[in-house]
Amino acid sequence: MCNTVAVTRARWTTETTPLPPHALAWLSRRVGLGEPLPEVPVEAPAPALSADAFTALEAVCAVSVEPSDRLGRAGGLSYLDLLRHRGHGSLAVPDAVVLPASPAEVVEVLQVCVEHDIAVVPFGGGTSVVGGVEALRGSKSAVVALDLAGLEALVSLDPVSRVAVLQAGLTGPEAERLLGEHGFTLGHVPQSFERATIGGFAATRSAGQASSGYGRFEDLVESVRVATPVGEWVVGAAPASAAGPDLKQLVLGSEGLFGVITEVSVRVRPKPYGSxxxxxxxxxxxxxxxxxxxxxxxxxxxxxxxxxxxxxxxxxxxxxxxxxxxxxxxxxxxxxxxxxxxxxxxxxxxxxxxxxxxxxxxxxxxxxxxxxxxxxxRFNGPRQRDALLDAGVCVETLETATRWSGVSQMRDAVRAALVAELGSPVVMCHISHAYETGASLYFTVLVPRDLADPVGQWERAKVAASGAISRLGTITHHHAVGRDHLPWLEGEIGTIGVDVLRAVKARLDPTGILNPGKLV
Amino acid sequence: MCNTVAVTRARWTTETTPLPPHALAWLSRRVGLGEPLPEVPVEAPAPALSADAFTALEAVCAVSVEPSDRLGRAGGLSYLDLLRHRGHGSLAVPDAVVLPASPAEVVEVLQVCVEHDIAVVPFGGGTSVVGGVEALRGSKSAVVALDLAGLEALVSLDPVSRVAVLQAGLTGPEAERLLGEHGFTLGHVPQSFERATIGGFAATRSAGQASSGYGRFEDLVESVRVATPVGEWVVGAAPASAAGPDLKQLVLGSEGLFGVITEVSVRVRPKPYGSxxxxxxxxxxxxxxxxxxxxxxxxxxxxxxxxxxxxxxxxxxxxxxxxxxxxxxxxxxxxxxxxxxxxxxxxxxxxxxxxxxxxxxxxxxxxxxxxxxxxxxRFNGPRQRDALLDAGVCVETLETATRWSGVSQMRDAVRAALVAELGSPVVMCHISHAYETGASLYFTVLVPRDLADPVGQWERAKVAASGAISRLGTITHHHAVGRDHLPWLEGEIGTIGVDVLRAVKARLDPTGILNPGKLV
Missing domain, CATH: 3.40.462.40 (FAD-linked oxidase, cap domain/gating helix)
Structure with missing residues (x-):
């Protein structure tokens, strides 16, 4: 064993797309360009993992404490994450990256972490834009990023029932390639498709761009295999059931707080002939x-x-x-x-x-x-964010869903909140997911970056917009709660709802090692 | 206040349909007729409710201790329930019937019951066929049936978003009439439609005969208002959300163990022009x-x-x-x-x-x-059961769902189990709900009744069939768990699943007054 492992998927390897000249010209005219943010070098602090803990983890699977591996799992892809990686704001860096290669190894990793009182942040594609993979340690002395890249198999396929079992670490394209060999598709294509993973889709109730046709990710899930600190749990199975509450719906959207999703059984469809x-x-x-x-x-x-x-x-x-x-x-x-x-x-x-x-x-x-x-x-948005940062532009997105009767009121209220806070931003809005009873609203905000306080500029705008959003709809339609939406969750699900989540958490993760500081 | 109230919907008022002559002839030829079961008169025991508790309940809403009212809420409509009402087997009779007239009164009733340590069985149409409304008292000294017949309003309708708020006590036909006045339908038509209620549909994850078109009841629900012993909880709202786990899915199918559903916000559709x-x-x-x-x-x-x-x-x-x-x-x-x-x-x-x-x-x-x-x-099945009992026939149904690849194996296994236990029953099977990944299977069993031990005859057959069902699919596709399916739930959702349900129950109903002996 060694402490530098082949980390198969590092955070910063995705190519970024430069802005074409006419886009820069438009930005300059309509938004206003700013100075590039001075880059402050970011370093990983010395890992706080004890030698005993390291040895115990290494006995289970590959572990790395290399700074580049740890920095590569330090947070997701929100605007604030991008600022933090440029030295603005406080970057939480995991003390180690662990890379289990099977569901059983994930269970063992959790047992070691319980024993050594180490916080665990499940890490898939690292595409969270709500602080869902921030390496917070809560009350623990150390925190590890549990990278699921090693769980990358198509476990089984039932072509008659059209059900496939996929491991959690498969990215969107990898899952499509494996299913495609058998003539099937998952059809789940969110903007994060290229890097996000099956486990992440399930843990955050992801919605793909074609979800009107294929369904939201939670609609595609038949069952989930979860590694929890109290053991492994397989939940769900039948096409439909009245055997009590649908407990898989408690795992979907649980954002790693109740356990680590290791395998997902999903509905698949024949690959379409053309589009x-x-x-x-x-x-x-x-x-x-x-x-x-x-x-x-x-x-x-x-x-x-x-x-x-x-x-x-x-x-x-x-x-x-x-x-x-x-x-x-x-x-x-x-x-x-x-x-x-x-x-x-x-x-x-x-x-x-x-x-x-x-x-x-x-x-x-x-x-x-x-x-x-x-x-x-359609996948360019995330790729162009670094280029926008370089052009001195603050760019971020917000999203929600509400009933049809409230869609326009919601759009007006969010725009008004952003304008009140940011001066004269460009605020774009679209509906990308429609339902019988209502629709999602997705906002993209562009504004010249406040050089003196870039972090505070967006934090204040986020609070203002989220106030309007939570008054008129859900705080998030498909980005999940993470750390950033936490202040508004109780307003949406009630004190009792928060207490229920805590009761489930206390049962499945009694020592609270899993993803501290997120969701509740 | 008085202790005999106008009990608007008694259990035994539904008309039963006699069997036509050619049906009797077929039964005689194919199944064999038996002697009518001797009817043993059933009496309600003296109510165990203390005078203090009665006074406290009566301060909130109408209460009845009349034997006919209490017998009318003693259990549901399973074959075993029918036998019990004819004096065979042990009939659990509630000590009183309470009739709140609003969601607030339901909350108050629960508070009184917590204070006086009284078990509460929520009662809608009383159509459970799995012992879901048996008046079990668990460790409590008394048990009341909480009849929701007084909650019978269409609270609101948003015709643009096509969302209606219905109170829990509305029966299927009452809800359709109220929605129909505005040109809408719920489209939810299970076989129990004529008597079952909105609250019951939600509490049991009901599936209607037209659920391929309109969706299962849980698919129609946007939000639920629940009275719990720790207060009122409104859960759900947006057309879709990623704000953590979908907690309304924890209430749907909770069979009254976590709280009493008082209002349900549902998706409605325009009434079809014709069928x-x-x-x-x-x-x-x-x-x-x-x-x-x-x-x-x-x-x-x-x-x-x-x-x-x-x-x-x-x-x-x-x-x-x-x-x-x-x-x-x-x-x-x-x-x-x-x-x-x-x-x-x-x-x-x-x-x-x-x-x-x-x-x-x-x-x-x-x-x-x-x-x-x-x-x-299509609604005749339940109506003809008394006539079949009179003809000396044991008649009961079983249901499950499984993947397409296992549908025929399931049918064979359940038939084989029933034949092994019952000799030569008539076993009929149909698929009534189909999904992309699988289907429901519904079995109707007819066999001459064992006069010596009618209760044991069916209990043994149920155990044999349920063993096959739970090995190959879900223990219930739309009848719910109740008391009768309880032994097979842990096999389906795992020890962890049962523990999670218990953790939620402990949080919402800390003294355990709600529907003892059901689900977990």
């Missing part, structure tokens, strides 16, 4: 909301159904380059005053059902090029 | 399973999709009277050797999607008369 994406434009936000609501309530949603508000549409056109002028002119000719872009994509659902529900509605078709353009760029 | 039901026949069970699986995995299920095995089809034809001979002849002409009836009904889903998925399959259409006949008789 089709199209762009449309409606005149005004309200007309767009009405349109998406009709599709949702008619059961006629496309697999991907997105509505951008006027501001986001303007940005989409601006970033589309020279072609945008042609589109703008065409829309003017068609009498569209407040263009709102609608992207519809069909992977497995019927396009004809959508189109027949659209018939008679005032919708301008932009065709497949606009759809292809969205598809091409 | 259409048709009968089809396939040749053999395996072909039928394949057909229903294809419909489920193609997303082409009818709202009601049912497949009967050969034995159930034979009974359906026998009970259809003289018309059956014509059908049998037609099926022989078409070369069908092992007719299995398929009933498809469309309320809100597209018939054309189903029919196009059926195209090319070997299916004989019987037309709308057979569909109408099923629709006409």
């Amino acid at each position: 089709r994406y199209e762009g449309f434009v409606v005149d005004g936000w309200e007309a767009g909301v009405e349109l998406v609501r009709t599709l949702a309530q008619d059961g006629a949603l496309a697999d991907v159904t997105r509505l951008s508000d006027v501001d986001e549409t303007e940005v989409a056109l601006a970033l589309a380059g020279p072609r945008a002028d042609v589109v703008r002119k065409y829309l003017r000719l068609r009498g569209v005053r407040q263009p709102c872009l609608v992207i519809l994509g069909w992977e497995c659902r019927s396009r004809s059902a959508t189109m027949s529900s659209l018939s008679g509605k005032k919708v301008v078709r932009l065709g497949r090029a606009m759809g292809a353009s969205w598809l091409h760029g | 259409r039901y048709e009968g089809f026949v396939v040749d053999g069970w395996e072909a039928g399973v394949e057909l229903v699986r294809t419909l489920a995995q193609d997303g082409a299920l009818a709202d009601v999709t049912r497949l009967s095995d050969v034995d159930e089809t034979e009974v359906a034809l026998a009970l259809a009277g003289p018309r059956a001979d014509v059908v049998r002849k037609y099926l022989r002409l078409r070369g069908v050797r092992q007719p299995c009836l398929v009933i498809l009904g469309w309320e809100c889903r597209s018939r054309s999607a189903t029919m196009s998925s059926l195209s090319g399959k070997k299916v004989v259409r019987l037309g709308r008369a057979m569909g109408a006949s099923w629709l006409h008789g």
Whole structure:
């Protein structure tokens, strides 16, 4: 055994995408560029793990205390995480990275950590934007990042029942490749798809871009295998059951507080023969909301159904380059005053059902090029954040969901809160997930970074926006709670709800080693 | 205040339907008739409620200690319940019936019961077939039935978001009438529809006959208002959320152990313009399973999709009277050797999607008369049980769900277990709820009653069948756990699962007054 292991997936290896010139020009004109933030070198402190604990962990699986490995698991990908990695704000660095290679080894790691009173932060793709993987130690003397990269198998596949068992450390693309060899797909494609993992999807109730077609991740899960400090728990199995409360729903969204998800049994579908994406434009936000609501309530949603508000549409056109002028002119000719872009994509659902529900509605078709353009760029957001930081721009996202009757009030309230706090930010909004009873709202905020207090600038904006969000809907539709949404959870689930979570936690993790400082 | 209240919904008022002559003839030939069970008069014991407790309850709401009211809430509608009400087996009779008229009064009743250490059995329609409303007192000195009939309002309706708030005591028809006035339907029609209540649907994870179209009851619920001994809890709200585990899923299926559901916020749909039901026949069970699986995995299920095995089809034809001979002849002409009836009904889903998925399959259409006949008789099962008892027949049902790859193995195993225990029963089986990954299996058992030991006869058969069921699937797909399925729950959810339920129970009901002896 040695203390430097082959760490197969380091945090900072993802390529970042530079901003094209026309995007920089738009930013300069519309948002305003700032000075690049001075980078303060960040170093990993000496690991606080005792020699005994290290030896005990090493007897189970690979362990690393290398600074680069530990820094690579220090937090996720929120704006504040990015600032911390540039030396602004306090970065929590795990004392070691452990890399179990099987569900049984995960159980053993937890036993060692209970014995040595070490905090454990389960770590998948490290894509949390809510502080969900911050290496907080709580009351413990040390904290380890439990990297699940070694759990990367397709364990089994039942092609008749269309159920696959996937290990928790598989990333989106890895899972799709393994399923694809058998002609199946999971169809779960959130923006974090390229790096996020099966275990992370389950632990955070992830929603993919095509969730209108394939379902949210929790809808895809048949059962979960969880390593807890009190032993292993397999929960769920039958296609549907009335055998008491659905306890797998207690594990889904538990963010590593009750145990470490090691395997997930999921519903899979045959790979679609082809896909089709199209762009449309409606005149005004309200007309767009009405349109998406009709599709949702008619059961006629496309697999991907997105509505951008006027501001986001303007940005989409601006970033589309020279072609945008042609589109703008065409829309003017068609009498569209407040263009709102609608992207519809069909992977497995019927396009004809959508189109027949659209018939008679005032919708301008932009065709497949606009759809292809969205598809091409759909993972770019996270990749461009470093480039935006370099350009002196504060960029972050917020999201929620609420009933149809409250969608526009929510959008107005969040915008107002952000404007009140940030001066004149660019606030873009879209609906990306629609349900019969309501929809998600996703906000992207761009504002020149406050050089003197970049951390405080966003923290204050987040508090203001979250106040509006929690008053009118859920504090999070698909980003999870983590550390950042914790102050608003009690308002949403009640004191009793928090107490119930604590009661479950006390039973499954009696010494409180698992992911301290998150969720509750 | 007085101690005899207007008890608006007594247990034994439902009309029972007599068996028509041709049904009796078939029973006599195929099952064998027995002697009517001698009825032993059943009396309610003197109520064990203290005068202080009675006074305290009466200060909150109406209370009755009348024997007829108490006997009317003594258990549900299982075969064993029916035997108990005829004097065979031990009938648990509540010491009083309390009738709160609002969610606040329910909270107050619970506080009084905590103070006086009285067990509380929430009582809706009293249609449990698993002992879910047995008036067990556990370690308490008295037990009251908390009848929710007074909570009967449509509290609110958001027609844009299509969400209604219904009180827990509304029966299926009452809820439909109130929603129907606004053009909406819940679409939840289990066999217990006529008497079962909204609160009961939620507390037991009920599945309606049209759940392929409208969804299982838990899929319809947006939020739940629960009165617990530690206060009121409203859980759920947003159309979708990642704010931690979905805690409403912990209340759904909790069978009154964590609290009393007082209001449920549900998804509603526009009332369909019309419905259409048709009968089809396939040749053999395996072909039928394949057909229903294809419909489920193609997303082409009818709202009601049912497949009967050969034995159930034979009974359906026998009970259809003289018309059956014509059908049998037609099926022989078409070369069908092992007719299995398929009933498809469309309320809100597209018939054309189903029919196009059926195209090319070997299916004989019987037309709308057979569909109408099923629709006409779909609530008859529970109504005819008293008549069957009078004819000396033991009749009971069992149900489960499992993956498609295990459906036929499950059917064979349950039949074999019943035959081994009961000699030569008639065992009928159908699939009534299909999912992408599997289906429910519903068994109806008919056998001449053992006059010497009618209770033991069924208890032994239940144990034998449940052993097979729990080995191959869930112990219950939609009947819930209650008292009768309790021995098999730990095998399904694990020791950890049971401990988690106990931890939640200890937090919400620290003195253990709620529904003792059920679920865990």
